[in-house]
Amino acid sequence: MKRTDTIIIGGGQAGLAMSRCLTDEGIDHIVLERGRVAERWRSERWDSLRLLSPKWHTRLPGFRYQGADRDGFMTMPELISYFERYARSFSAPVQDETTVLGVERADGGYLVRTDQGDWEAPNVVVATGHCDVPFVPKAAVGLSPDVHQVVPSRYKNPDQLPNGGVLVVGASASGIQLAQEIHRSGRPVTLAVGRHTRIPRRYRGRDIAWWMEASGLLAERAERSFSLESARRQPSLQLVGTPDHRTVDLGVLQDDGIRLTGRLESTDGRRVRFRDDLRHNLDAAEDKLDRLLGRIDAFVDETIMGADAPERRPPIVTTDAPSELELGDAGISTVLWATGYRRRYRWLHVPVLNIQGEIIHDAGVTPAAGFYALGLNFQRTRKSSFIDGVGDDARFVADHIAQRFHRSSIAA
Numbered sequence: 476m477k478r479t480d481t482i483i484i485g486g487g488q489a490g491l492a493m494s495r496c497l498t499d500e501g502i503d504h505i506v507l508e509r510g511r512v513a514e515r516w517r518s519e520r521w522d523s524l525r526l527l528s529p530k531w532h533t534r535l536p537g538f539r540y541q542g543a544d545r546d547g548f549m550t551m552p553e554l555i556s557y558f559e560r561y562a563r564s565f566s567a568p569v570q571d572e573t574t575v576l577g578v579e580r581a582d583g584g585y586l587v588r589t590d591q592g593d594w595e596a597p598n599v600v601v602a603t604g605h606c607d608v609p610f611v612p613k614a615a616v617g618l619s620p621d622v623h624q625v626v627p628s629r630y631k632n633p634d635q636l637p638n639g640g641v642l643v644v645g646a647s648a649s650g651i652q653l654a655q656e657i658h659r660s661g662r663p664v665t666l667a668v669g670r671h672t673r674i675p676r677r678y679r680g681r682d683i684a685w686w687m688e689a690s691g692l693l694a695e696r697a698e699r700s701f702s703l704e705s706a707r708r709q710p711s712l713q714l715v716g717t718p719d720h721r722t723v724d725l726g727v728l729q730d731d732g733i734r735l736t737g738r739l740e741s742t743d744g745r746r747v748r749f750r751d752d753l754r755h756n757l758d759a760a761e762d763k764l765d766r767l768l769g770r771i772d773a774f775v776d777e778t779i780m781g782a783d784a785p786e787r788r789p790p791i792v793t794t795d796a797p798s799e800l801e802l803g804d805a806g807i808s809t810v811l812w813a814t815g816y817r818r819r820y821r822w823l824h825v826p827v828l829n830i831q832g833e834i835i836h837d838a839g840v841t842p843a844a845g846f847y848a849l850g851l852n853f854q855r856t857r858k859s860s861f862i863d864g865v866g867d868d869a870r871f872v873a874d875h876i877a878q879r880f881h882r883s884s885i886a887a
């Protein structure tokens with residue numbers, strides 16, 4: 476049995492940021508990672524993916540991008556080497572190739588069982604990722620076995636797909652990027668569009684990430700949101716990071732020749748039905764976009780800062796969306812489920828999960844003393860699950876842990 480003060484589970488950006496903050500506090504700790512540092516960016520992303528955050532927008536505690544291409548977007552190899560350099564910069568105590576199999580209460584703290592032996596500590600931080608396991612709707616079960624099904628974390632490039640057309644389900648960041656890539660490879664693509672967040676890459680002469688940060692939108696506190704639960708379930712932004720800084724929205728995809736439909740409702744063998752809600756979903760996204768850009772405009776007016784005149788792409792006009800498709804007749808051989816992610820904590824035996832299986836927490840602090848979460852969507856602010864946002868939350872959790880030690884040393 477090995478002992479330390481804090482066990483961090485997961486060696487992605489959240490686990491590393493946490494490790495850096497505990498190092499700064501002088502608190503002994505270990506990062507247990509089942510693969511290698513930044514494992515998900517190594518093994519669960521597609522080949523062509525670039526970050527949708529600009530390079531300057533990848534700041535971590537004590538570390539930032541130092542190159543000349545601040546406004547560019549990192550490829551996966553660049554990002555992995557960025558995280559590796561970060562871990563080396565403060566000699567992060569990462570024990571890789573170590574899978575956590577169980578966490579339970581023990582005398583004075585927690586017992587963490589792994590496939591490389593057991594650990595004990597008074598504090599545990601779960602940093603296993605908001606985008607943990609791909610969510611696939613129940614409708615997938617009704618599809619005929621001869622339809623190939625794939626999720627973004629298993630998709631690498633169009634060449635791995637069987638011949639034929641592709642139905643992409645979900646029009647958030649992953650869905651729009653993969654729909655465009657697959658269509659450009661010469662396959663017909665249909666895109667089923669549910670709730671989504673339309674957003675331009677650039678606005679009034681600057682990258683949208685710059686505006687979202689400068690206007691205070693990204694730092695907006697969770698407790699200020701109208702409904703925290705719905706804020707935490709917001710779909711990812713319809714953004715893509717490319718060297719030409721282009722906007723990819725549903726209008727662009729439709730002009731390319733991608734067919735749009737409403738939300739996928741049900742499947743029966745090779746028959747797939749869609750809701751008649753495409754117009755409604757597009758209008759709702761347009762309203763959300765109005766509010767976002769209105770807020771940026773108000774910020775420009777209030778601060779009297781120099782900015783280009785407002786400009787925006789037109790609302791999306793749709794042609795008739797099919798309500799039903801027979802996949803064989805439509806030449807579709809693959810369904811790609813870009814329908815978001817869930818968290819699965821099968822190894823967690825501390826009573827901190829709600830009925831949906833999510834960790835109950837307030838700003839990452841759970842009801843179990845010394846037990847924390849990091850990297851969750853809207854954990855403390857809108858940017859909590861972003862690379863650039865996790866650092867503030869890690870400092871907050873590290874302070875909490877430091878105060879626990881301080882209190883217990885006074886009590887002793």
Ligand SMILES: Cc1cc2nc3c(=O)[nH]c(=O)nc-3n(C[C@H](O)[C@H](O)[C@H](O)COP(=O)(O)OP(=O)(O)OC[C@H]3O[C@@H](n4cnc5c(N)ncnc54)[C@H](O)[C@@H]3O)c2cc1C
Nearest residue numbers: 485487488489509514526527528574575603604850861862
């Ligand atoms: C396709 C995609 C693109 C994204 N693009 C951006 C972007 O451009 N900008 C941005 O800011 N954010 C982006 N995000 C969001 C976010 O930054 C990522 O999800 C990021 O991976 C989250 O980092 P994390 O450290 O919280 O979790 P993860 O990166 O998921 O790290 C969790 C780690 O925990 C490990 N782990 C899990 N279970 C165990 C276990 N039982 N035992 C030991 N280790 C375990 C995993 O191997 C993994 O390394 C993107 C997300 C996705 C899915």
